[in-house]
Amino acid sequence: MVVLPMEGLRVIDATTSWAGAYLTNMMGTFGAQVIKIEAIQRLDLWRAAGTFLLSPREKLWEWSPAWNAVNTNKLELTINLTNPKGVDIFKKLAKISDVIAENFTPRVMDNFGLGYNTLQQDNTGLVMISLPAHGGTGPWKDLPGFAHPIEMMSGLAQLMGYPDGPPRICGTGITDPIAGTNGFIAVLFALLYRQTMGMGQHIDLSQVEAATCLIGDAIADYSVNKRVQQRQANDHRFMAPHGYYRCKGDEMWVGIAVATDSEWDGFCRAIGSPSWTSDERFSTSLARWNHRRELDVLVEGWTVGHDHYHVMNMMQKVGVAAGPYLTSAELLTDPHVNARGVFQRVDRALVGTHPYPVPTTPMRLSNAPASIMRPAPLLGEHNNYVLGELLGLSSTEIKLLEDERVIGTVPIGA
């Protein structure tokens, strides 16, 4: 029988949005029991993500494609942490948990009386990770931030865009999963330490810092050479042709990157060696780079007549790096993505069956075949299980909590 690496661990996910939810999503997929915490007074704002694209419907809070994608393999408990009874439940749960993840601005957990030092008193092995935008200390610690400002503040945006245009963000909220993945590493390191030493610890993860680490070379470049690296659009330091070229079809593009002379020869042969390929301007790698704008136009003159998959296949056959700029729809049908099983179709109450990404996809462990074992939970779906089975509350006590709106399954005001 397969035992997943994190089986036997209990994780409280007190985060909102995507970063922390992705961190705990990976843990759940590796076998941990993850309990997501929300309050009927204050839903995870990520439940709104993408819902503006849907027609009005009942229980819209259950329909966010983004929330449902990143909360698979979790249970869900609603508790109102502004009520002392809610705080008490949280403390009891923390006592029997291994990991807590939260991403409030730094003062919030302490204000609830749920800071790490308090919680650790009853559970010395507890690992807690806080992942606010700017970290838990420093003059900007209380500044809230979501994906886009973090991408801007991290420096990533300054390096994206055209040299003569403004910086830009990639638009996917990339810093959230970057922070989530760093958080996963941090928690695992803390658990590895606990395996030998027994002690838990607190982790302070600044989402900005985690992202800035991905341009550490550019920062060191300034430190060493006093050079501020500039935006390069789709250019490469030495490759040409290098870029996204328009293909046949609506909004279809292909990425092509030619590195060496032999790759250039292959490229020319593949497209049938039209006369311009033997032009003096493109005769050497340096000449091609110096005339890259003219080259781009000519390359696109060819790609625009072809399907982007067709271009990839032709180029790969002759040893040139090329691949379609996959649309959100194509990612679901791409032969390689499907052969590797990145998405899994899962049925969920209300929304029906849809494909969701297996969150641990880039971490294929030969002894731990991961999958989506349960869809994202409904609001408060596991209140009875968590409060009754795990914490031993009676049904009368649970009913009272419902009546007092400490817990519930319908948002207040819905």
Place this chain on the structure above:
Amino acid sequence: MADKALANLKVLDLSHYVAGPYCTRILAGFGANVIKVEKPPGGDPARRIGPFLGDEPGPERSVLFLYLNSTKKSITLNLKSPAGLKIMRDLLKDADVLVESFKPGTMSRLGLSYEAVRTLNPRLVMTSVSNFGQTGPYRDYKTSHLVTWGMGIGLYTPDGYGARPLQMGGWVTHYVAGLFAAAATAAAVFQRNKTDNGQHVDTSMQESIMMMTTFPSVVYSYTGLVHHDIGGKGLGVMTTKDGGYIGPNAWTRPQIERMFALLGVPEMAQDPRFQESTWVANREEAKEILKNRIKEWNSRELFEKAVEWNVPIAMLPTTKDILESPQHQARGFFEEVEHPVIGKATMPGAPFKMMLTPWKTESPAPLLGQHNTEVICNGLGYTRDDLERLREQGVI
């Protein structure tokens, strides 16, 4: 002395370029003993990639290599020679982790497939980082940062319909793959410690970058809307009086209202066009008004005001601004290393702060083969004479 989270974790690092080395940089910073095994004579090709000190290439002058390889040891080993392979196999016997980033199939040809190394050391975790993973139809395809970015991120452009897609700058696809490789390695070691059983880890760069935005595909399944129909709620980037940039990013209603007030247009909060239900539809009009307000400010002043008012308005710092950031400085985010050739360099340190087991950079990136004697003689019992012979035979 502070503890190390990964004390006693011995890592053999056959990886090169950026992804694998970023994985082992994180392991090394939290205490693993990382031995980088480089191919003679040139070593890790990242040594030949800029930026270089003073823009002058040289194997010990790459700033990229400097950043990625702090705290590691370097030995050189020609794995195609029987003597080199023997040393590698001896080192593997008491290693915990092997990281490699060759093209799929290369390790098998070297006699170092997972099945082969498992017979030497069943507790070993072997982490393979590759472009498209160890299986599947694109397994052997070539790629680059730009190509991978396009095949993973899912066209989701704030520039709107018709605009040419753009890559993200730098090496982000490689770094993200390195992150997942580190995460996977940690998970595999955690499991190994319980079962005493090693395993093989397969990390694909394409899949790593896919995880940076998978929900547009879920949106497509729910709604039939593709990438360029969905866009974001963001307000984009706006220019300030001093030529800097500001990104107004308020999201929740209270933040939005504080942002209007801060920018001197509190009346927008009452404007029927900019209410919770209408705000998204009228985003362009809101942008126009905010743009004109933001033009009146210098970027740093506006940002500092935003910190004071608790509004998520972002600055867009350059690498120079980042090094000078009071937040980073207060948190001790940067560390200075002193490299024998490059000299002093300041760079990001810990990606996250662990309270009991802090990050520590023990040494700058190693010189090529700097630790041959230490690892091969002291570690495996070869003599100095052996080492000299191996050098002449091109093994090290």
